[in-house]
Amino acid sequence: MDADEAVETIQREMTVFARRARASAGRMHPELSLVSYTLLGHLEESGGCRATDLAAHYALDKSTVSRQVAALERARLIERRLDADDHRVQVLQLTDAGSEILAQVTDSRRSAFRERLAGWPEEDLERFASYLVRYNTSGRADGVTSRL
Amino acid sequence: MDADEAVETIQREMTVFARRARASAGRMHPELSLVSYTLLGHLEESGGCRATDLAAHYALDKSTVSRQVAALERARLIERRLDADDHRVQVLQLTDAGSEILAQVTDSRRSAFRERLAGWPEEDLERFASYLVRYNTSGRADGVTSRL
DNA sequence: CTCGCCTAGTTGCATAATACAACTTGAAAC
DNA sequence: GTTTCAAGTTGTATTATGCAACTAGGCGAG
Structure with missing residues (x-):
């Protein structure tokens, strides 16, 4: 993996994480x-x-x-x-x-x-x-x- | 930093990231x-x-x-x-x-x-x-x- | 084969988060 | 004092979302 690929991967994976966090945050703790x-x-x-x-x-x-x-x-x-x-x-x-x-x-x-x-x-x-x-x-x- | 602290930090920082991503995603690319x-x-x-x-x-x-x-x-x-x-x-x-x-x-x-x-x-x-x-x-x- | 059940997807409905704009109030600059 | 700026609130519209009820197609047991 070179630096460009690494940046690409970081971008994609952070986005996936953000996406899942958004989708599921409310379900774990409906009270908050x-x-x-x-x-x-x-x-x-x-x-x-x-x-x-x-x-x-x-x-x-x-x-x-x-x-x-x-x-x-x-x-x-x-x-x-x-x-x-x-x-x-x-x-x-x-x-x-x-x-x-x-x-x-x-x-x-x-x-x-x-x-x-x-x-x-x-x-x-x-x-x-x-x-x-x-x-x-x-x-x-x-x-x-x-x-x- | 021990492992517990590291987990704590990962949790907090991933959450901050998710929060910012959610807050600002639409502004960078209104078309998508x-x-x-x-x-x-x-x-x-x-x-x-x-x-x-x-x-x-x-x-x-x-x-x-x-x-x-x-x-x-x-x-x-x-x-x-x-x-x-x-x-x-x-x-x-x-x-x-x-x-x-x-x-x-x-x-x-x-x-x-x-x-x-x-x-x-x-x-x-x-x-x-x-x-x-x-x-x-x-x-x-x-x-x-x-x-x- | 047919009946019951499962899966893929759509739609109606309610809710929550959000942005933007207009406003109120207080501070500060001049 | 008047103007200008900053902190917050509220009105309004939009968007993402989930759940529940529904349609339609496939699948297996009898």
């Missing part, structure tokens, strides 16, 4: 869509952020994020509080219930991944993980170059 | 959605297959595939012909126009990927590609264990 799940995950990682940050990170329209956030708040999984300095800004944070649900979904997804990755040598797992990180961080997270 | 693109791609790879095969491969409902296929046929990108042996079966194949469009979209996606992967050592590209292939084929393509 892929979108909701990733939004909660980002809130956990970041320790709280603005709706605009979420929109930029995932290349979503702010209206979409607004509605998702509203739904998550209705479900008592996140809370909003007004930023003390700038009253336009709502800082979003996980509630205890949100953290718990997120942990549950993460666990069950992890089981599925573990099963999928069973039998891989540890060295390969670690290299695969580092490649994915490198790939995802190689584009800026503001949506400009992350549109793949 | 991610779904349509992958369906055409599969037809090219397989050299023609049934709607049911597409549904199984991507874990989609047959009704969804039926409608997508109808749209692709309306756009003259694919053709159906009845299987000679089994008249329930429609074999789907790319038209010349379909092949051409697919090639164009593939090219432009490839450019974006190349840019994204610029600077990666060839060795890493090849290993990344092989990991993705291994990951995607580790589940059967019939949707039973591919629901990630």
